[in-house]
Every structure is written in structure tokens, then in C-alpha cells.
Amino acid sequence: MDPMKIYNHSPIFVQNILTTMQGYKLKKRRFGTAYAEYLAELKKRDYSDKSFLTEYQNSRVRELVKYAYENSPFYREFYKDVDISAINTVEDLKKLPILPKELVRANIEKMYTIPMSEGTVSNTSGTTGTSMTFVYTREDHQRRLAYLDHFKSALGFEHLKMRRASFNSSKIVPPTQKRKVFWRDNLAMKQRIFSGFHCKGDNLPYYVKGLNKYKPHSMDGYPSAMYEVAKYILDNNIKLSFTPVAIFPTAETLLPHYKEAIEKAFGCRVYDQYASSEGAPFITECTLGKLHYCLDTGVIEIDEDGEMAVTCFETHGTPLIRYKIGDSVIFDEADKTCDCGSALPIIKSIQGRSLDYIYSPQNGKFTSVYLSLVSQDFNNCVQNMQFIQNTEDSVDIYIVATDKYTADMDDIIIGKLHYSLGEEMKLNLHHIDTLRKDPSGKFRFIINNLK
Numbered sequence: 001m002d003p004m005k006i007y008n009h010s011p012i013f014v015q016n017i018l019t020t021m022q023g024y025k026l027k028k029r030r031f032g033t034a035y036a037e038y039l040a041e042l043k044k045r046d047y048s049d050k051s052f053l054t055e056y057q058n059s060r061v062r063e064l065v066k067y068a069y070e071n072s073p074f075y076r077e078f079y080k081d082v083d084i085s086a087i088n089t090v091e092d093l094k095k096l097p098i099l100p101k102e103l104v105r106a107n108i109e110k111m112y113t114i115p116m117s118e119g120t121v122s123n124t125s126g127t128t129g130t131s132m133t134f135v136y137t138r139e140d141h142q143r144r145l146a147y148l149d150h151f152k153s154a155l156g157f158e159h160l161k162m163r164r165a166s167f168n169s170s171k172i173v174p175p176t177q178k179r180k181v182f183w184r185d186n187l188a189m190k191q192r193i194f195s196g197f198h199c200k201g202d203n204l205p206y207y208v209k210g211l212n213k214y215k216p217h218s219m220d221g222y223p224s225a226m227y228e229v230a231k232y233i234l235d236n237n238i239k240l241s242f243t244p245v246a247i248f249p250t251a252e253t254l255l256p257h258y259k260e261a262i263e264k265a266f267g268c269r270v271y272d273q274y275a276s277s278e279g280a281p282f283i284t285e286c287t288l289g290k291l292h293y294c295l296d297t298g299v300i301e302i303d304e305d306g307e308m309a310v311t312c313f314e315t316h317g318t319p320l321i322r323y324k325i326g327d328s329v330i331f332d333e334a335d336k337t338c339d340c341g342s343a344l345p346i347i348k349s350i351q352g353r354s355l356d357y358i359y360s361p362q363n364g365k366f367t368s369v370y371l372s373l374v375s376q377d378f379n380n381c382v383q384n385m386q387f388i389q390n391t392e393d394s395v396d397i398y399i400v401a402t403d404k405y406t407a408d409m410d411d412i413i414i415g416k417l418h419y420s421l422g423e424e425m426k427l428n429l430h431h432i433d434t435l436r437k438d439p440s441g442k443f444r445f446i447i448n449n450l451k
């Protein structure tokens with residue numbers, strides 16, 4: 001019988017046991033020897049030593065390029081006119097061709113260096129079309145998890161030793177469930193998983209109850225889901241019985257108004273980080289709130305459009321070298337250093353997915369960070385918003401309003417948007433109860449369907 005069917009027909013306490021059993025299985029695969037060894041190495045790594053970091057980065061470039069050429073049928077062909085022995089530094093990467101996403105999509109199976117069954121499989125969410133499957137070696141997968149946990153450890157959270165609450169798209173709540181229990185416990189990893197799908201409206205008091213009882217040391221997962229809980233806590237002046245050490249959003253863009261509400265509601269800092277499912281270099285936030293480019297995990301190059309090409313050190317299963325991932329970042333001045341003591345370069349901002357913008361023929365592109373300011377002005381009256389663009393001259397705006405919303409606000413919002421997007425843009429305002437999510441349960445603030 002299908003394990004999901006067995007799960008769905010079991011009582012909740014059995015579902016907790018099944019979740020924990022699955023947790024033990026994953027724990028063995030994720031937190032093994034490679035994880036422990038790399039975590040120990042990271043704890044000793046001196047992040048104030050710029051020359052060490054640069055030399056380390058160069059050595060990893062050398063190793064990955066050679067490995068890809070020797071083990072991946074795609075790269076052997078792709079680099080056939082290149083002298084591989086001449087690729088020794090980050091600077092030398094420029095001698096290699098750029099790897100566009102379309103080329104990856106067309107050749108992904110030829111890129112693999114190991115059979116899928118020997119590795120760990122990761123699917124991109126497919127926000128820009130069909131999803132792609134990347135294969136990690138088990139060792140690389142563990143090293144990435146170690147890197148993430150080291151980042152959290154530096155901010156006070158010790159994974160597997162302290163309790164965490166995760167807001168994600170695990171289908172832990174069966175469709176027929178009547179009881180208001182929207183979480184399951186994975187004791188193997190000291191984790192309470194909260195369903196991101198149900199995190200809204202009348203369910204929110206139960207989420208607060210579940211959190212208050214569990215008292216997590218950290219929270220992680222979809223910021224849009226944690227934002228719903230935060231808004232509910234703030235709107236109802238709820239006092240929590242716990243204060244997390246830190247909160248770590250993943251998977252979605254952390255909008256400024258999300259961060260503000262979550263920090264206020266839970267009384268702790270929210271630390272952003274960027275690490276795609278493809279294996280892109282990490283970008284992590286430090287105690288001083290600066291984003292650092294972790295050059296010990298890969299190389300980020302920026303072209304004239306501000307788009308990144310990434311070389312990813314932990315991708316031996318599906319090597320990615322000079323890969324146009326579709327996101328973009330803005331670097332701070334090269335010689336600027338952070339007062340936190342790290343010699344890792346500073347990044348001014350991460351511009352989410354490149355398709356996450358509204359395009360105005362009159363005034364150009366507007367990204368989520370910009371448009372979120374519109375909903376920020378209506379903090380008390382708007383629960384959430386979503387922008388969908390299907391044609392060049394129109395935008396559909398979906399609003400979930402609170403009871404403080406008044407009719408004249410429609411005109412104010414339209415006025416503000418006309419100001420930025422141009423008077424010629426047709427704006428269709430819709431009031432609805434729930435916003436659309438993609439099949440993986442991820443919420444996207446902007447959906448751009450323009451080709």
C-alpha cells in the first residue's frame with residue numbers, strides 16, 4: 001500500500017511516529033560523516049583571512065573544472081576547445097563559455113556524473129516553466145547542510161541540539177482531517193513541522209497554540225507563512241510564551257514588510273540567506289545585518305545586466321560552472337569590509353528571480369522589493385497582496401483585506417500604482433479571501449506571465 005495512504009488513514013499520534021521514523025531515515029542520509037567532518041572544518045575556518053579564502057576559492061575552481069571535464073559527458077563536449085590545465089583561478093573562469101539555463105534544460109541528463117540512484121535528487125520549483133532535476137553526490141549534499149548549520153550556529157542556533165519549527169510544504173495534514181492540529185513532530189531532528197498550506201485565516205489561533213506549547217528555539221521555512229502568523233499575533237496583541245534565538249526564512253523572497261512584522265511579533269532577529277536548490281553559492285546575513293558572499297562555496301560573476309553566472313563548488317553530481325541561474329545581486333564596493341570581522345565580500349541586495357517583476361512599457365521593471373512598499377503603506381488594512389501580469393498593458397492586483405479596509409483605499413492603491421507603473425497601465429483590483437500559491441505551496445508576490 002502507498003505510504004501516503006497509510007499515513008492519511010492513521011490517527012495523529014501514529015502520524016507523529018511515522019514522521020519521526022521518516023526523520024531518522026533522512027537523518028542518516030543527511031547528517032553523516034561528510035556532514036560532521038565539514039562542520040568541524042568550518043568551525044576552524046578563519047573568515048577574517050582574505051588571502052586564505054581567495055586561495056581556497058581558486059583551488060576549488062581548479063578541482064571542479066577538472067572534475068566536470070573528466071566525469072560529465074556534457075562538459076567534455078562543451079569544453080572540447082578549451083585547455084583545461086589553464087583554468088587555475090577565478091579569473092581564468094572567463095576562458096570558459098557561459099552556461100545558459102536553456103542549455104542546462106536541454107542537456108541535464110548528460111551533465112550528471114553519477115546515476116540518479118546513487119545521489120540525492122533536488123528539483124527546482126519550476127517558477128519559470130518546467131522544473132529541472134539536479135543530482136547531488138551524497139557527500140556534497142551533506143556538505144551543503146553542514147554549511148547552512150554552521151551559519152545558524154554562528155547566530156546562536158545549534159541544529160539537532162535545539163528545537164526548531166519549520167513552515168514548509170510537507171503534506172502532513174490529510175485532506176479529510178477535522179481536528180485543528182496543523183503540525184507533526186519529527187523527534188529525530190528536534191523539529192515540529194507546521195503545514196504551510198493551512199497557515200491562514202481561522203487556523204491561525206491554532207498555530208499560535210502549537211508554537212506556544214512547543215517553544216521552538218528557531219523557526220524556518222516560508223516567510224509568507226510565518227508572516228501570516230506574525231500578523232495575527234500583532235493584530236491581536238498576543239503575548240508569546242517563548243522567544244526564539246533567531247528566525248531563518250527560506251525558499252521565497254524575504255520582503256521588507258515580512259521581515260519587519262516577523263521580528264516584531266516574535267521578538268528576535270530574522271536572518272536572510274540565499275541558497276538555491278540548484279546548489280548556488282551561499283549568501284548569508286551576519287550579526288550586523290550585512291549580506292556576505294560566501295566565496296568558499298562558489299563563484300558569483302555579474303554581467304552588464306546585473307545577472308549572475310554562478311560556479312557552485314558542491315555540485316559534483318551535476319556540475320554547474322558559469323551557470324546563468326536567473327537571479328541577480330548587487331555587490332557593495334569591492335574594498336569595503338564588514339565590521340563583523342568577516343573578510344567575505346558584502347552584497348547590497350539580492351534581486352529575486354529575474355521574472356519576479358512587473359513590466360511597464362512606460363516606466364520599466366518593478367521588482368517585489370519595490371512593489372512591497374505599496375502594501376507596506378496599508379499594513380493594517382491589507383492582509384496580503386499579489387500582482388499578476390498577463391499582458392504588457394495590464395496588471396491584476398489581488399487583495400486580501402482586513403476589516404479596517406475602506407472603499408476609498410482602492411483608489412489610493414490604484415493612484416500609487418499609476419504613479420509608478422504609468423497612467424496607461426490598466427489596473428484591475430480584485431478582493432479575494434485567499435491568494436494563489438503554486439503547486440509546491442510556495443507563495444509568489446509577483447507572477448509575471450509575459451513571455
Ligand SMILES: [Zn+2]
Nearest residue numbers: 286290338340
Ligand atoms: Zn558582516
